[in-house]
Amino acid sequence: MTQSGINGGSCGSSRTRRKQRAALGSARREEATASDVGVGEIYNVEKFVENVNAVVKVATDPADVTADKPATLRIPNRPTAAFISEQIEPIYRSTRNVKLVSFFPSLNMKIRGLQKTELDQCFCLGMFGTLELQSDIHDVADQMLERLRTITDNSGGHFIAIDLRLDMLQQKGCEGAHGTKKCFSALEVGNFLQKIGFNSETVIYVTQSRWHEDLDELKTLFPRTYTKVEHLSASRTSLLLHVTKWSGSFASVLEFRGFGTFFRESVISIEKKDEFLNLENSELEKVIDFYICTHSDVFVPAIPGLFYANVAGQRIASGRTQILVPTRNPTSGASDFLSHYISDKSHLAYSCLC
Structure with a gap:
């Protein structure tokens, strides 16, 4: 097994390759909410931009694209070429500003055929060749x-x-x-x-x-x-024995099952x-x-x-x-x-x- 396919191959070699601009959101960790942690806080943005450069031009500040509110489009798992051309491309061409929100009404990881299509190459690039942790x-x-x-x-x-x-x-x-x-x-x-x-x-x-x-x-x-x-489990008896042994920066456990109380690591x-x-x-x-x-x-x-x-x-x-x-x-x-x-x-x- 080789990794020759993860560079995207012919991904974007025809009309889907047009270097459209994508905005990459940013949010500082200390300001983040449960559902709003910036991509750049988790993944190496520079590496991401480098990996997708042949397919899409990435703007790290949404304001670089447009100040207008984008049209939000819900994108299913592994959309077909027909879905892209019929549901996404017309709106993008008219507004030049769309927000893609993925959802998964069904999960399909099956191989579609013996030969990878251009779109499959893009899926492969997105799945294996783009993201690296900070x-x-x-x-x-x-x-x-x-x-x-x-x-x-x-x-x-x-x-x-x-x-x-x-x-x-x-x-x-x-x-x-x-x-x-x-x-x-x-x-x-x-x-x-x-x-x-x-x-x-x-x-x-x-x-x-x-x-x-x-x-x-x-x-x-x-x-x-x-x-x-770590966790402290309540004793079945009234006696609580708190014992912790420290090893480096981790709390190690000393278990005392006779008392029914112990720290978990x-x-x-x-x-x-x-x-x-x-x-x-x-x-x-x-x-x-x-x-x-x-x-x-x-x-x-x-x-x-x-x-x-x-x-x-x-x-x-x-x-x-x-x-x-x-x-x-x-x-x-x-x-x-x-x-x-x-x-x-x-x-x-x-x-x-x-």
Whole structure:
């Protein structure tokens, strides 16, 4: 597998290549809201502009384009050439100023055919050849990754990342056909991993931001289960014993199960916790989760959707194809539960990178 396709190839070689101007929003982190974190605060803007230069001219200040309010257009996942020519191009030509807002009424990562089209080349460029994290965010994510590897002394530095956000479990996206469910609780994921052969010493990272009591059952099966920040679990008795051992900038755990009270480790450094986790639904937090899930030895999506599909694409690109999809009653080994993106090679990434 090569990466010859990620440079965009013939992306934009004909009429779609016209170097239209795109505005790249900016927002300072200290002024950001939960839904308004500037692109430049997370990604390297200079690198982005360099990577897309052959396709689109990027203006870093929206005022450089126009002072008029742009027309907002909702763009579905992987729009067709017909959609672009019929729904986007006429409005752009008349206003010269549009705001594209992506939405995902359905998720389609399938390869469309044996030959990549010009539009597919653009999708590949957007998916794999444009974005790089800012150095400070990359450093924090790397430190968390290293922290997880250093506490896996009995498993050779290997760990599992589970995308499990408890607030998502009750949403409609978890409902399958005929009353079935496509999402899995912490206990269900724990039982799945145990039945396919993972032992209790396995280190697990969960994308849930902070510890929640619903994760306790997973912790019982796999004591080395961590979220981003430390947590104190209430004792069954009236005695509380607060013991913390410090190692560098991380809080390490001394567990006293006899008292029923223990500190759980912080995976993110204490001095970075407030900066990266102080916004509800923080985009920074999601970026960190994405980084860890794409670099873990095994990835388990307890929730279907775009995050899973994008993580799968990046893992395919890097050769980390151990993606295990849970089931409630596994009767065989881990290899039988590989993601269909891997077993069927049905992800667009295979087309982009080969």
